[in-house]
Amino acid sequence: MADTLTFAGAINAGLRAAMERDPKVLLMGEDIGALGGVFRVTDGLHKDFGGDRVMDTPLAESGIVGTAIGLALRGYRPVVEIQFDGFIFPAYDQITTSLAKLHARSGGELTVPVVIRVPYAGGIGAIEHHSESPEALFAHVPGLRVCTPATPQDGFDMIQQAIASPDPVLFFEPKARYWDKGEVGVERVARQLAAPDGALAGTAEMGTARVAREGADVTLVSYGPTVRLALQAASVAEESGISAEVIDLRSLSPLDSDAVVRSAKKTGRVVVIHEAPTAYGAGAEISARVSEQAFFHLHAPVLRVGGFHAQYPGAKYEHEYLPNIDRVLDAVDRVVAH
Template identity: 80%
Template sequence: MTTMTLAGAINAGLRAAMERDSKVLLMGEDIGPLGGVFRVTDGLWKDFGGERVMDTPLAESGIVGTAIGMSMRGYRPVVEIQFDGFIFPAFDQITTSLAKMHYRSRGAITLPVVIRVPFAGGIGAVEHHSESPEALFAHTAGLRIVSPATPQDGFDMIQQAIASPDPVMFFEPKARYWDKGEVDTDRVAAQLSSEGGASSATDEMAHARVAREGSDVTIVAYGPTVRLALQAAALLDGEGASVEVIDLRTISPLDTETVVRSARKTGRVIVVHEAPSAFGTGAEIASRVTEEAFFHLHAPVLRVGGFHAPYPGSKLEHDYLPNLDRVLDAVDRVLMH
């Protein structure tokens, strides 16, 4: 086990993937000598060269579109979108080309492209630098949407995403980049080098994790809100409420089974994400829990998320984002039933 930050773990995972497979390339803005604006690709340009760590023109659609073309010849491009709010010029390439090529070619073409997106807020950034657009992509079939919350998942899942034959959008919680954790660097290497490694990696990436067991309330979180959910659970432990925390890890596919199993146990579900609640991932979870665990529920499924307003200036972001008080408020409300 090694101690790493989330950013360091993703960096180490990228390095391992590039060492394992010479077809893995990184593409993006400022990812070369600078190492990316968050330094996630730090050192890789120096060690692998500009041919494999490519500083691209400043055009997101162009980056994703050319990555698609390169992957058609067997390359495995890992694209960095500099900030969440700048992904929209590439929205068309991602949703109409990347997501659909395998389908429209009836399986003849696979596009193993990974799109890394530093996402979500809480770092005092300017406009368009703190958004959570994952639900916009989860609505499109053909994409896998994942988000690591821990250094271990950052290390494992980036390699699994690269190994997967499907396009994967990899949402990295930028506020958690410098959180540290223990990382086992051997397990995923063994998985990927074994027979059927890409399939088992894709499958593992499609499952949620019970981050803490509990019996009264389930809090479903992913990416930046997992730590928040665990803080709430720890606090409530002393007050006699037992909270189960599910780290979703994957939004598409959604691991309904793990969420529903927990819902049947606790009867109370709260979904916490930074993205606006309206029409979001939480709404999808609420719907699935209602469909599959209706008679086990003691309370309505609640959502704690961003509001249906543009992401505000950073002086207001801690009121806009889910915080401990709002999560505890939601727990109080479900426990009233």
């Protein structure tokens, strides 16, 4: 059996499951309490768990993350919401200088199981600082896990995996997908609530990519907001006789290189798709790993389709900036032509 939930509703259900399982799980963020967050991802949790576990905070991201670090060191599992992607930078120092380094700095004696939820990417017609894709900035930092679900089921599963992890996790949520609907296994809820020590029964290991669609001619590597775009492009390509395999990375750090390389060796052609600028982005790292580990299987260079190396534009022009199906199909045609 399964329930049909929105992507936001699935993350809400995952948060609820984690809070019911472990009283040390706390939620913190701006307007996440009675309001339920600007995207209503925490809707109803303040009412059911109270203000001691679902806490509205001042508009001070550095202070929010710093407080979460202190709580984690005292045995709690804080889940922080950064209201919008562009607001994370006041906390960048706390995240990269303290949160990412405390475990190693203490010789492994300290753990800081903080989850930072970040609604990110574009597609909602928002103003400046509300449509950024800063995931590569954090994937570059050792000591942080960086993951991003693309489906309601993964939203439900992965938020619980993040909370159960002893490592700090940046949990990037593609905000334009919050209203997408999908089936979420309700039987899995009961198994997870009963699982000891935060183990999540029936889920893929954290950091494992998935094959979202099987194919033979070209591999489309995507994550978060671009997985749906990759699947749409694969469907259109099929009409022209091109069989595209779609990889949903799920995680950027660690990166499931084995899954990507395995697919690259199978198809011989790779296109990487993400909303962030292609320059110095996740696609560059993926391209390098494919070239290093599957070079003699490739029939064409690895291509990247992403945002441009420019400031994210105003809402009127964001459709010109974001990768679209025509740009993806153009890249597919170019690699298949080799």
